[in-house]
Amino acid sequence: MHRLRGFSLLFALFIPPVLAPMALAQTTAPVPKTDVFKLKNGFTVVVQADKRAPTAVHMVMVRVGSMDEVDGNTGIAHILEHMLFKGSRTLKAGEFSRRVAALGGRENAYTMRDATGYFQQIPANRLEDVMKLEADRFANNQWPDDEFKRELEVVKEERRMRTDDEPRSLLWEALNATIYQASPYRRPVIGWMGDLDSMTPNDARDFYKHWYVPANAVVLVVGDVDPFKVKQLAEKYYGRIPARAVPGRKPRDEPPQVGMRRLEVKAPAEQAYVALAFKVPQFTSLESTPDNNDTLALTVLSFVLDGYPGARLDRALTQGPDRLADSVGAGNGFSGRGPQLFTLEGVPAQGKTTEQLEAALRAEITKIARDGVSEAELNRVKTQWIASEVYKLDSIMNQARELGSYWIEGLPLDTSERIIEKLRRVTSDDVKAVAAKYFGDDQLTVGVLRPQPVDPNRKPRAAPAGLRH
Structure with a gap:
């Protein structure tokens, strides 16, 4: 979506006006304790224990999104998100999702301007299983060219359905390209259709090798978990991934606007x-x-x-x-x-x-x-x-x-x-x-x-x- 109401990071859930304002103003919720660990290879691990239900969320967020693309290669972060579901050295295409479902969990992923995220919500006692799966595809994502070409057609159709056929989405796409001159926020997350038409499998592979490095990602676990046990599991599965330097980023500051x-x-x-x-x-x-x-x-x-x-x-x-x-x-x-x-x-x-x-x-x-x-x-x-x-x-x-x-x-x-x-x-x-x-x-x-x-x-x-x- 092009915008969020109010404070975009607080996921505000507005309350009915009949609730007593001053009473709520004094309300303070117990703040869960957050534990942060840094693995030797650069991964950050964040754990927040919440014991109210026997479930857990496991999420990996990579600090790479559409703003890290270059002209001519728009949409590459998003198509790569799709390709993370298409196999690893040990899993065939679609096997990741089938295994999460068999664990009684649900999973998905998303791409934004600022980041790409992958998540699973599972019974807390199956956390190790999904950590093993996620670490494997983060480190060992691979797929044949034909798989990429098929998925690229899915993404093109997604663009037609969610942008080309949606008048307000078309407007906001054009508006962002007008608002910004230097900032990479000017480009659509899903990519321009011309760039999708010319995209190759190796474009996605190169983007993956460039940005999917341990020091450019955070592992998040929230739910009915023991932080010490999560740290051990993170070291076991994520800690074995070789360290690599995070590529440098050049600032692309937006110049001052000088007229409507x-x-x-x-x-x-x-x-x-x-x-x-x-x-x-x-x-x-x-x-x-x-x-x-x-x-x-x-x-x-x-x-x-x-x-x-x-x-x-x-x-x-x-x-x-x-x-x-x-x-x-x-x-x-x-x-x-x-x-x-x-x-x-x-x-x-x-x-x-x-x-x-x-x-x-x-x-x-x-x-x-x-x-x-x-x-x-x-x-x-x-x-x-x-x-x-x-x-x-x-x-x-x-x-x-x-x-x-x-x-x-x-x-x-x-x-x-x-x-x-x-x-x-x-x-x-x-x-x-x-x-x-x-x-x-x-x-x-x-x-x-x-x-x-x-x-x-x-x-x-x-x-x-x-x-x-």
Whole structure:
């Protein structure tokens, strides 16, 4: 997805407004103890014991994603993720998944701009089995050329289904390519179709050899486990993989934007759509710097606008007989290995234009820059954010993915708890200040979807066989 609502790394689960705000604001969940080990070959191993159920999540995240690709080879990180399921020196294609299923587990993988992740959720007493399997394919992935060619066709069909046939996905793909000039975030994770057409098996093999090295990956285990036993298993299976140096990365910093950018995409669609993307700072550390402080205030601003049912955008633009929009949204990217955006978006109501909605979205920001937000609004947002931290702990998958994301971005593993304390200190004046600072024309790129007639006889594209996620 092109954006996440609110704080992207906290996996916020918004709570019903009927819950007592001040009671929840004082709620503190028991924070699970996190153990971190470093293997001699460079692997980082993170273990978080959670004894509430006899299950465990085992995850490997590699600090490589689409941002590590080069022009002409886009989509290689994603196709390689698919190929990790296609065999090793000891396993045939598909055997990995069959074995995990036989253990009573479920598994999948994902590719992002910043990282690639592989995970299994299994009965805790089968942890050793999946650690052995995952370490094997990390170190010994191999497959014949024909297997790659077949999987490449699956990925192409995935691109057709999820991007080419989805008007808003097409818009965001074009929008990212317009927003960014130097940053590798300008390229789509799934890759440009022309690059997929010319991709070879050895392109994927070379990318694998280049980036899948122990010091570029983290092993995460969360659940009903003994940290000391996990360390022993990690040393047994991951520790035997030969160490290699992590390849160097050159900075590809985005130059300052010097004027508003606009684009339009025409595609068969039922409704128009408008997206506004403003360049904003990213959270880089727990150090109190102007940029880091602003990222917190910007996230609070996004929640004020769109953090709960009946928030400002919803109340102002989608309600009443003369409403401007069928739907609206706001989000702040917050953190990542690359530059971040604050986004506003919406679908105009019947009889309304994208230009009217664009102006109205910006007007809500201007209103906050002029008048600020009330203490009641501010407290409500903080309460919901803090409560989300309590509920987040119910999912061991969320715990593992959050810890992995912090490692990928070079943030402390206890970032979540420490950010809560910083959040408590965000004031109405802070929110007012960022609303005035970051929403001018020079930081803005606008994308508009112009709907074209939809073929009534067109049938939805079927998901390709072998599509994993």
